[in-house]
Amino acid sequence: xxEDAKLGPEAHYQAQLNQGRFLIQRCSDCARHVFYxxxxxxxxxxxxxxxxxxxxxxxVYSTTTVRRKAEAGGDYDVSxxxxxxxxxxxxxxxxxxxxxxxxxxxxxxRVIDQKGAGLVVFFAEDGK
Amino acid sequence: MSLxxxxxxxxxxxxxxxxxxxxxxxxxxxxxxxAAKAALDDAGLALKDVDGLCTxxxxxxxxxxxxVEYLGIRPKFVEGTxxxxxxxxxHQLPAMLALDAGVCDVVLVCYGSTQRTSSFGRKERSAxxxxxxxxxxxxxxxxFNPPSSYALIAARHMHQFATTRRHLAEVxxxxxxxxxxxxxxxxxxxxxxxxxxxxxxxxxxxxxxDCCLVTDGAAAYVMTRADRARDLQKQxxxxxxxxxxxxxxxxxxxxxxxxxPSKESGERAFAAAGLGPKDIDMLQTYDAFSINTLLxxxxxxxxKKGEGGSFVEDGAIAPGGRFPVNTNxxxxxxxxxxxxxAFITIEAVRQLRGECGERQVEGAKTAVVNGNGGNSASxxxxxxxATADVL
Ligand SMILES: [Zn+2]
Numbered sequence: 001x002x003e004d005a006k007l008g009p010e011a012h013y014q015a016q017l018n019q020g021r022f023l024i025q026r027c028s029d030c031a032r033h034v035f036y037x038x039x040x041x042x043x044x045x046x047x048x049x050x051x052x053x054x055x056x057x058x059x060v061y062s063t064t065t066v067r068r069k070a071e072a073g074g075d076y077d078v079s080x081x082x083x084x085x086x087x088x089x090x091x092x093x094x095x096x097x098x099x100x101x102x103x104x105x106x107x108x109x110r111v112i113d114q115k116g117a118g119l120v121v122f123f124a125e126d127g128k
Numbered sequence: 129m130s131l132x133x134x135x136x137x138x139x140x141x142x143x144x145x146x147x148x149x150x151x152x153x154x155x156x157x158x159x160x161x162x163a164a165k166a167a168l169d170d171a172g173l174a175l176k177d178v179d180g181l182c183t184x185x186x187x188x189x190x191x192x193x194x195x196v197e198y199l200g201i202r203p204k205f206v207e208g209t210x211x212x213x214x215x216x217x218x219h220q221l222p223a224m225l226a227l228d229a230g231v232c233d234v235v236l237v238c239y240g241s242t243q244r245t246s247s248f249g250r251k252e253r254s255a256x257x258x259x260x261x262x263x264x265x266x267x268x269x270x271x272f273n274p275p276s277s278y279a280l281i282a283a284r285h286m287h288q289f290a291t292t293r294r295h296l297a298e299v300x301x302x303x304x305x306x307x308x309x310x311x312x313x314x315x316x317x318x319x320x321x322x323x324x325x326x327x328x329x330x331x332x333x334x335x336x337x338d339c340c341l342v343t344d345g346a347a348a349y350v351m352t353r354a355d356r357a358r359d360l361q362k363q364x365x366x367x368x369x370x371x372x373x374x375x376x377x378x379x380x381x382x383x384x385x386x387x388x389p390s391k392e393s394g395e396r397a398f399a400a401a402g403l404g405p406k407d408i409d410m411l412q413t414y415d416a417f418s419i420n421t422l423l424x425x426x427x428x429x430x431x432k433k434g435e436g437g438s439f440v441e442d443g444a445i446a447p448g449g450r451f452p453v454n455t456n457x458x459x460x461x462x463x464x465x466x467x468x469x470a471f472i473t474i475e476a477v478r479q480l481r482g483e484c485g486e487r488q489v490e491g492a493k494t495a496v497v498n499g500n501g502g503n504s505a506s507x508x509x510x511x512x513x514a515t516a517d518v519l
Contacts, residue, residue, distance in 0.1 A: 064279040090380040
């Protein structure tokens with residue numbers, strides 16, 4: 001983490017993801033978590049944002065299947081995931097058909113490599 | 129001074145559209161110019177009378193400069209804030225303040241886009257926009273925007289309430305039925321609920337019929353103080369109030385996917401107008417997607433949260449229904465040239481003047497105009513318009 005000390009929060013987040021680590025921020029002033037990474041807490045306006053390891057557990061808040069021709073790669077999922085820390089992010093649920101992703105489904109994060117960059121995706125819990 | 133002090137003091141006195149549908153061989157500025165001329169002719173004014181300008185465009189960051197130069201005007205008041213398609217409703221409050229303060233006398237609000245027929249296609253433009261204005265925390269997941277963001281909103285609404293795809297289809301079919309009464313509308317062939325339900329999915333739960341049209345089109349309207357409006361050729365339509373609320377940019381930052389900023393803009397606009405939903409004769413709301421109409425009905429208080437679906441059942445917002453919504457056919461069936469906010473304003477004015485022929489809402493005296501902007505109902509701007517006898 002030290003080597004990225006000069007990077008802004010957005011670049012630091014990505015640099016950590018590129019090394020397989022999923023970090024989010026937590027505000028020392030209001031104790032709430034923050035995503036996406038910022039220099040100012042959007043909840044309280046404070047600047048005391050600390051990096052913490054994301055627990056990785058969350059729930060599907062909403063989901064859509066984007067329809068795409070098979071030759072272009074086929075249909076895929078786009079979901080909004082609420083992490084247990086109380087922050088929301090866009091991602092996709094992998095490992096099951098996109099139309100099988102349901103609101104309320106418990107999911108767990110995994111950092112994958114997509115086109116040379118670290119990316120957070122989710123897999124359904126309880127073996128689904 | 130408060131919003132309430134501006135009630136009715138400013139009126140819309142001229143409206144015009146041009147190039148709606150397909151404007152082959154024309155540029156954004158060319159059809160904008162035609163619409164501006166039509167709006168000024170309608171008011172009985174000329175370009176030389178215009179000393180205030182409100183305009184925005186998705187492609188040009190400094191669009192007011194393009195328009196000033198093209199029209200050959202030297203406005204004393206320029207407003208180019210772009211909050212998305214709601215902009216041309218949101219422009220009203222700054223224009224009202226400037227007019228009321230005497231900073232200027234005649235404000236032209238105008239927009240034009242030939243996105244449908246332009247040789248510089250949609251794909252290139254959206255790639256350019258992603259490059260210039262990235263969404264780094266969404267882009268890697270390739271949401272097909274704007275449909276996917278509104279689809280996420282619709283999916284959540286369906287999960288949380290008893291909203292169904294059939295309810296969304298009711299919205300699309302009602303819009304089409306109004307469009308069939310509007311000679312200016314682009315899509316006028318018959319449409320039924322089964323056709324909507326059976327159509328190919330774009331981004332679940334939306335089929336193409338849940339998504340707005342991609343057309344060309346230009347729209348302009350003219351604002352002036354009520355005292356001056358009385359001497360012009362058309363019956364003025366007074367702005368009782370306008371309020372704008374902006375809550376987020378991206379759908380992943382939208383706090384509650386089932387509640388839009390219309391909740392706030394509507395409350396502020398109704399309070400300043402001294403009217404409530406029960407006093408309103410029609411709603412002209414920005415239906416970028418079928419879900420938008422349900423959200424607007426709920427957030428503006430025409431029904432309770434979660435009851436938008438049952439509200440629109442059985443043709444309730446279609447011609448002959450109990451509450452007229454989007455009487456021009458909306459963005460779903462009339463016209464949608466990227467940013468549509470000026471068109472809903474114009475339809476409300478035409479209705480309140482009684483100029484709408486077959487689709488005229490008889491005896492209409494009040495209308496709510498509700499603009500939607502951004503990829504996820506990010507900005508909303510609500511106006512209450514009325515004829516002089518409501519003042
Ligand atoms: Zn804080």
